[in-house]
Amino acid sequence: TQLLEQSPQFLSIQEGENLTVYCNSSSVFSSLQWYRQEPGEGPVLLVTVVTGGEVKKLKRLTFQFGDARKDSSLHITAAQTGDTGLYLCAGAPGFGNEKLTFGTGTRLTIIP
Amino acid sequence: GAGVSQSPRYKVAKRGQDVALRCDPISGHVSLFWYQQALGQGPEFLTYFQNEAQLDKSGLPSDRFFAERPEGSVSTLKIQRTQQEDSAVYLCASSLVLTGNTEAFFGQGTRLTVV
Numbered sequence: 001t002q003l004l005e006q007s008p009q010f011l012s013i014q015e016g017e018n019l020t021v022y023c024n025s026s027s028v029f030s031s032l033q034w035y036r037q038e039p040g041e042g043p044v045l046l047v048t049v050v051t052g053g054e055v056k057k058l059k060r061l062t063f064q065f066g067d068a069r070k071d072s073s074l075h076i077t078a079a080q081t082g083d084t085g086l087y088l089c090a091g092a093p094g095f096g097n098e099k100l101t102f103g104t105g106t107r108l109t110i111i112p
Numbered sequence: 113g114a115g116v117s118q119s120p121r122y123k124v125a126k127r128g129q130d131v132a133l134r135c136d137p138i139s140g141h142v143s144l145f146w147y148q149q150a151l152g153q154g155p156e157f158l159t160y161f162q163n164e165a166q167l168d169k170s171g172l173p174s175d176r177f178f179a180e181r182p183e184g185s186v187s188t189l190k191i192q193r194t195q196q197e198d199s200a201v202y203l204c205a206s207s208l209v210l211t212g213n214t215e216a217f218f219g220q221g222t223r224l225t226v227v
Contacts, residue, residue, distance in 0.1 A: 042203050042218025088154050099168060102154030
């Protein structure tokens with residue numbers, strides 16, 4: 001059973017547009033991680049957020065952890081074709097990455 | 113190699129056959145995790161090890177699934193009497209320590225198809 005719901009499930013936008021992906025849960029997590037996964041590969045960690053209200057920026061990607069540590073968002077500015085992939089959020093019950101609970105995933109396609 | 117290595121990359125098994133999936137973690141990584149990823153879904157936790165100790169196997173779906181890491185390095189996930197619902201990608205991840213916000217590195221996975 002997935003405890004983390006991501007929306008949208010699929011997103012297809014033109015290169016240069018902005019987008020936001022949401023990750024919501026009824027559970028509190030000590031930390032939340034975002035991964036990107038490409039076909040035939042394992043997930044690759046993008047960022048970890050640990051403090052309620054925390055905002056982290058990674059070039060054109062902005063990650064936010066909700067104040068109550070139950071939800072998170074990923075915002076991409078000026079999307080590029082290289083951003084195409086499956087984006088997964090994952091919550092950890094304790095500080096660290098043990099026993100991650102992954103979200104349902106958002107499949108992002110950037111159209112040139 | 114520098115990353116987590118899994119073998120085989122692809123496995124086709126007849127229903128009822130036993131399979132063994134291998135994971136070579138990054139050298140020196142203490143923690144090792146197994147996840148199952150069904151098509152179009154996020155990975156789901158199966159089990160994890162700290163060195164050779166299996167600390168949590170609560171995610172293993174049935175007693176047909178068994179994992180071991182006898183020397184605290186290479187791990188094997190064994191599935192007995194495979195069934196169609198076992199078809200999925202099995203991902204292995206390793207990290208330097210169990211806690212402390214340490215990044216987990218994933219292998220490419222083994223895609224198991226049960227026919």
